[in-house]
Amino acid sequence: MIPLDAPLKSINCDVCGKKNITEEICPRCKNDLTILWNIVRCSKHLSSLARQALVKMDTGAALDYASRSWGLKRNELAARCAFLSSCVSGDFRSATTWFRRCKEISL
Numbered sequence: 001m002i003p004l005d006a007p008l009k010s011i012n013c014d015v016c017g018k019k020n021i022t023e024e025i026c027p028r029c030k031n032d033l034t035i036l037w038n039i040v041r042c043s044k045h046l047s048s049l050a051r052q053a054l055v056k057m058d059t060g061a062a063l064d065y066a067s068r069s070w071g072l073k074r075n076e077l078a079a080r081c082a083f084l085s086s087c088v089s090g091d092f093r094s095a096t097t098w099f100r101r102c103k104e105i106s107l
């Protein structure tokens, strides 16, 4: 099982659909993937900050970071952090939404 906070090693080209690309330029269609990589890296960083905030029991910051991470790129760590933050805050409606997102992303 891959850890949720493992560094991202590859992405898919948003133009031609080639999978598992590790370079900044798509080897098939030569699409520049720099912006996509930066978005994904920002999302990973924000989900990492969400986890750190959750460990400190700063649920407001954790939910904010997790939501921003999710907005950039859907990921399981962000959804889990948002779910736990919502539970700890007693916002079970939000927790239910995030629980569904966790399930969707982990399928």
Ligand SMILES: [Zn+2]
Binding pocket: 013, 014, 015, 016, 017, 018, 026, 027, 028, 029, 030, 031
């Ligand atoms: Zn491509």
